[in-house]
Amino acid sequence: MRITDVRVAEAPLEAAMSNAVIDFSTMTVSMVAVYTDAVVDGDPVVGYGFHSNGRYAQTGLLTERLLPRLEAAADADLIDPGTGVIDPVLVRNVLMANEKPGGHGDRAVAVATLDMAMWDAAGKAKGQPLHHALRDRFLPGTQPAESVWVYAAGGYYRDDDGSGLRQEIELYLELGYRDVKIKIGGAPLAEDLRRIESVLAILPEGCRLAVDANGRFDMATALRYGAALESYDLVWYEEPCDPLDYRCLAVLAEEYPGVLATGENLFSAQDVRNLLRYGGLRPDRDVLQMDPALSYGVSEYAAMVDQLIRHGWRPQQCCPHGGHQYNLAITAAFGLGGCESYPRVFEPFGGFADETPVVDGRVRLPEAPGIGVEHKRTLHELVRQTFS
DSSP states (O other), rough: OOOEEEEEEEOOOOOOOOOOBBBOOEEEEEEEEEEEEEEEEEEEEEEEEEOTTTTTTHHIIIIIIIIHHHHSSSSGGTOOOTSSSBHHHHHHHHTTTTTTTSSHHHHHHHHHHHHHHHHHHHHHHHOHHHHHHHHHSSTTTTTTOOOEEEEEEOOOOOOSHHHHHHHHHHHHHHHSSEEEEEEEESSSSSHHHHHHHHHHTTTTTTOOEEOOOTTTEEEEHHHHHHHHHHGOOOOOOOOOOTTTOOOHHHHHHHHSOEEEETTTOSHHHHHHHHHHHHHHTTTTTTOOOOOGGGOOOHHHHHHHHHHHHHHOOOOBOOOOOOHHHHHHHHHHHTTSSSEEEESSSSSSSSSSOOOOBBBBTTEEESSSBBBBBBGGGHHHHHHHHOOO
């Protein structure tokens, strides 16, 4: 199996909404297609990749820095000698050649975009769904989860009287979700509390609410919100402060008895290790949300999970940001606690296979080889139109 071509494109998110920090209306996403000389059931094997929302397209990094390294590599540097199939871990090593430690950020996003496509191609070549391929590689001899807990992430700020928020949450419940998340920090505290209470008022018994400040608050504001949120019994209070402000997290963890969640803007195992050492988070309750599709891909995520275990945490306390098929497969493979979902938000990238609807807050893993892009009609149409 050889890589014969890699194509790069950008797609707009076209999402007219915002959180407490950014407006998504002009945000873009990188897409890649990895063409190979492998053929399965008469069809050429093509791997598709993209990255999660929240980071802009990485065209320059991909075309000017990473892909030239891939093109210059020998086949032996990219292929598993035992199977003759692309080895995404070896590919990642090639992409990161001559890169200094640190400075993760957008570089991590670009590498992760290619990592998704490589795993998609490898899974298709082997006839394996991604969650099985990952389990075989990183946890051999064990079985991945058959279904995953997912929650509906939405509740962005829009220009309406609040009725749109309630309608949005009702739609998520109709789609089979039990737990939902909304944004805070983009409005005064009193207004955010009204938004919270309006959602709690329509949630059926057994359904829960999480809130996300997207790193907006300084320490004083994070503590003030924490005091106001204590009585609501939330699923979690997410990213109250800058993701690298470990002191703020540690102080808040001493004061806020509920669950804190953070990690989606940490892009390396070293960052995660520092969070665990200095962030004051509590292994008995708090949640970590690192996103493989923003942080170099699967092999880096495996290193993150290793750091968690070394520091007395369990993989079940991870719930990746991102809300798409790649992270769903990683969640099932590594036995994580759950996965974010974006129902009808950030389409067509968000969401899962068409044949696996959410039922009672859980979604089953599709058995399609690779990631399953072809089993999400709107996403498949986009990649075909983009790369045809």
